[in-house]
Amino acid sequence: MSSGTSVYQAVASAGDRVRSLSDQDLPAMVAIERASYRRPWAESIFRDCFRPDYQLWGVESDGGLRGYAVVACLFDEAHLLNLCLHPEDRRRGMGRCLLRHAVTAAFDAGMARMILEVRRSNIGAQHLYESEGFLRIGERPGYYPDVPEREDAVVLSLEAPGSRDRR
Numbered sequence: 150m151s152s153g154t155s156v157y158q159a160v161a162s163a164g165d166r167v168r169s170l171s172d173q174d175l176p177a178m179v180a181i182e183r184a185s186y187r188r189p190w191a192e193s194i195f196r197d198c199f200r201p202d203y204q205l206w207g208v209e210s211d212g213g214l215r216g217y218a219v220v221a222c223l224f225d226e227a228h229l230l231n232l233c234l235h236p237e238d239r240r241r242g243m244g245r246c247l248l249r250h251a252v253t254a255a256f257d258a259g260m261a262r263m264i265l266e267v268r269r270s271n272i273g274a275q276h277l278y279e280s281e282g283f284l285r286i287g288e289r290p291g292y293y294p295d296v297p298e299r300e301d302a303v304v305l306s307l308e309a310p311g312s313r314d315r316r
């Protein structure tokens with residue numbers, strides 16, 4: 150089912166929906182971000198993501214936004230820049246559904262792979278990504294500028310089905 154520029158897909162349970170986001174969702178996105186991260190993105194960063202080469206997806210439940218995914222598409226590579234569920238809405242399957250939607254949309258758009266960085270300490274997110282088929286392809290030492298010590302990123306990648314045959 151689709152409506153205008155929004156694409157809807159049934160997700161974790163009846164009443165949950167994934168749809169594309171618009172700048173009207175910015176206040177809700179910023180609120181979820183601030184509730185979730187020690188170093189949240191500023192609203193201006195989210196605003197800059199509303200551009201043609203980015204895909205922004207949100208999951209809503211009972212009419213309210215619960216989480217979002219931000220994907221940048223560059224050449225044949227999709228980069229998952231942010232995946233976040235409100236703390237009160239976690240462990241209900243919405244993160245997995247949002248991730249699956251973002252991956253499917255990126256591959257449908259012709260991306261050959263999706264890559265992402267995740268904190269070394271973020272074991273829950275790593276479980277999610279690895280259970281969806283993402284593989285570790287490297288590390289970025291000190292990627293996250295924490296105080297007093299920076300934290301390393303683990304880099305994960307998921308190849309689109311048949312993408313190697315296209316090279």
Ligand SMILES: CC(C)(COP(=O)(O)OP(=O)(O)OC[C@H]1O[C@@H](n2cnc3c(N)ncnc32)[C@H](O)[C@@H]1OP(=O)(O)O)[C@@H](O)C(=O)NCCC(=O)NCCS
Nearest residue numbers: 232233234239240241242243244245266267273274276277
């Ligand atoms: C990571 C995140 C998006 C997962 O969303 P979620 O809706 O809670 O995840 P789901 O309910 O779909 O769970 C999917 C799987 O993720 C893993 N997982 C999620 N949270 C976990 C946790 N706290 N501990 C261990 N595993 C976890 C599990 O494998 C889970 O599968 P299971 O429930 O069958 O065991 C969410 O925890 C979040 O927004 N965290 C803060 C932001 C963040 O760290 N984003 C990732 C940045 S790279």
